[in-house]
Amino acid sequence: MRGEIALTLRAPLDRPVDASELGLTRAAELGAGEIARRTVRVAGAGPVPLGELFEVRGGGPGAERVRFAGDLGQVEGLGAGWEAGELLIEGDVGRMVGARMKGGRIEVRGRAGWGAGLDMAGGVLEIRGDAGPRAGGAPLGAKRGMSGGEILIRGSAGPEAGAAMRRGLVVVAGDAAEGAGRGTIAGTVVVFGAVGPAPGQWSKRGTIVALGPVEPGPTYRYTCTYRPEYLVLLLKHLAERRGVPAAARYLSGSYRRYSGDLAELGAGEILAWTPS
């Protein structure tokens, strides 16, 4: 790709690396030399120049993409605060990838650890593999999480996907573990596979769209079966712009609507696709 910055892992990592203070937030920002001098924190070793861990090539003005190659499962906070351009991670990545992301696009071609897109505000975070717990969620102890943007998880999601989200969209092409959309203030979680226990628990508003099996909790109440027109727009958007196609039966079908969490504000909903 024209104007790419390529970072290739020199040797497998044997301990956690904290990249959340790396300050690499856009593709066209820095040259290879400057990036190599930026430091990450290696557990037990303190600040270490990125160039010691990665071979850095390319870069400079006009760079459109930053590409990391290697198993980055030990790297935390990569892409934190990402603002513009594309960040491509060719393998697995550790905790909090794309945390506080504001714009641009991050693609993880492997799995992502805990808190992917934590506190995200904009842009698109795509995870080709599975995502760990609390993807698109709020930092622990925080009242509000994701406030914008889209997270696409092509595998399955761990517990509490979209927890306490305020706005935005979390899409899980596989299954979502327990507590999806827990405590949401608004926003949307779409699950193509099975939805785990207690979806939308303690949510004030927000939507969980369940295209697969779902069991709403006791604080959700069935209201009606209907066809929410906006859902067609959302599913068309995912198919046409995000490459996540929905079968025709989801576009033309009916949905059972459950209101909840009635122990909270009760303005949230679970929309469960139902075969006609």
Next chain:
Amino acid sequence: MKIRGVLIEDTFAEAFTMRAARVVITGATPHWAMAAALKLTGFATSVIGCKCEAGIERELGSGETPDGRPGVSALFMTMSKDELPKRLIERIGQTVLTCPTTACFDGLPQAPDRVGVGSALRFFGDGFQASKVIAGERFWRIPVMEGEFLVQEKFGMLKAVGGGNFLILGASAEAALAAAEAAVEAMAGLEGIILPFPGGVVRSGSKVGSRRSKTMIASTNDAYCPTLRAVTRTALPDGVNSVLEIVINGLDAAAVSRAMRAGIAAACREGVIAISAGNYGGKLGPHHFHLRRIMADQA
């Protein structure tokens, strides 16, 4: 200049700058989309008495609408940018929100000026409404007895052209009407234009002001009334016994010009003596559509 023996007068149509929105209505069937569109664009012939001018642009197939259902595209025009959202809110609120199965979308997504429509209509939801942002656009879901009414929060607003026109000067009422019908048929479905009058045709063209009343802003265009030929400064050639006008509003001057060309070409038929146009001496409207330039290669 003559086309098939019909004189094209050396004159021009004078048109005004207006503000326009395109409203896309979808429904479960073409019938319901059209039912809403007909009500939405009803009583919207002229800003003189209706506060806005509106019409159906064309029917849309399911592949052309945001939600994949059959739809109708309508254009809305007002004289000022402040008027446009008012008219959209009251009309969509009374005619589309109320119509079974319909949803309402902005048809000018590229227009940089945006006016709030769904953002006002949402209050009908009495606090039960909810919004969703999809691809950067906010949509309001308003609960209604049928289920849910979906309306886009903001609609694009463009500067547009209102009042493009031509006059069909017929030897008889029958000939003028047949020519007008042919012209309307030729212009039907052209993108970016509407014909806001009934069936696309006006029989009561107006002049500015009144001979008798200072408060009237428009009155009958006596120069083109055949019955007044002997008592007023007539503009009618000999042999003309009926005049009908086609008024064309468009999203831009090029769209109006294309429509005039198609309409005039179709109107030049047996029984039509001349084609003329309404203007105010070029002093009021910035858009001038010269008939002979528009029809230059048709003679």
